[in-house]
Amino acid sequence: MSSSVERKRVRKSPEARRAEIVETATSVALTEGLECVTLRRIAEELTVRPGLISHYFPVVEDLVAEAFGSAAIAELEALLPADRAQGTADDWLARFFARATGPAYDDISRLWINARHLSRYRPTLRDRVGEQEAAWRGRLEELIREGVAEGRFRTPDPYVTAIQILVVLDGLGAHANTDTSGRPGAVTLMAVTTAERELGLTPGALVAAVARAAD
Numbered sequence: 001m002s003s004s005v006e007r008k009r010v011r012k013s014p015e016a017r018r019a020e021i022v023e024t025a026t027s028v029a030l031t032e033g034l035e036c037v038t039l040r041r042i043a044e045e046l047t048v049r050p051g052l053i054s055h056y057f058p059v060v061e062d063l064v065a066e067a068f069g070s071a072a073i074a075e076l077e078a079l080l081p082a083d084r085a086q087g088t089a090d091d092w093l094a095r096f097f098a099r100a101t102g103p104a105y106d107d108i109s110r111l112w113i114n115a116r117h118l119s120r121y122r123p124t125l126r127d128r129v130g131e132q133e134a135a136w137r138g139r140l141e142e143l144i145r146e147g148v149a150e151g152r153f154r155t156p157d158p159y160v161t162a163i164q165i166l167v168v169l170d171g172l173g174a175h176a177n178t179d180t181s182g183r184p185g186a187v188t189l190m191a192v193t194t195a196e197r198e199l200g201l202t203p204g205a206l207v208a209a210v211a212r213a214a215d
Helices: 002-008 014-032 039-046 050-056 060-079 089-100 103-118 123-150 158-173 190-198 205-214
Strands: none
Touching: 014 039, 014 050, 014 060, 014 103, 039 050, 039 060, 060 089, 060 103, 060 123, 089 103, 089 123, 089 190, 089 205, 103 123, 103 158, 123 158, 158 190, 190 205
16 A cells, blocks of 8 residues: 555656755755755655755755855845845845844854855855855845935945945854853944944934834
8 A cells, every 4th residue: 555655646846856955955054054964864854865865966065055055045035135126225224234133143144154164175165155155245235336326325335335244244143153142232233333334324323223124
């Protein structure tokens, strides 16, 4: 009976199966680290043979890079979507900071630290980290340019300003594995106040907008 039932199962399309593998690998990467993304581990999670995983990803490093890329781009879309049909640039910037500077951001912060460390020894992952860094930088730069065009931001170089903001966010994210309960508020808000200064905003205006967006 069991073999009959097994034969009647509808096979997933190659696209659906590959997407399932990447989704599972992404989940493992976020919760446990990229080192835990192995063919055997993902096969166990999906209750399939490791050979099925290797059919789609003959080189495990490709799956590791795909897992990181999938997590990074999903977080970017959540924080700063490409489709921003409604809202002003300063509204979107406030939403970005509200979502990127809380405990919910810790998992992806840890993953970035993990990926950058491992990328020293894994060329495929290093390339993917570079691609995602460029994607995040480009998305934020685009938003800043929109704000300049709207007359809401003032900066001579949106590209440099985007990098400055992301560098501060990365620095704060480096503490994702430590207890930050005693961190001074001025430090927690450092990325926001940096943006205020570099974008020519009234001191405290973006801080207040971020607080409203977080509610």
